[in-house]
Amino acid sequence: MEALYLLIPLSTLLVFLAIWVFFRASDGGQFDDLEGPAMRILHDDDIAPQQDRHDPA
16 A cells, blocks of 8 residues: 555656657657658659769679
């Protein structure tokens, strides 16, 4: 029973800390564009890579 006097405040503090970290990341722009970078890799580049001028092949 005495453990609850320690565990309940610690768990409450941990929940508020997790909520604070989430809102801090949200305000910092962490979750702004979740689909853009994932879709960008699927688009083909129209420009072919150029060969090196010193490469005889």
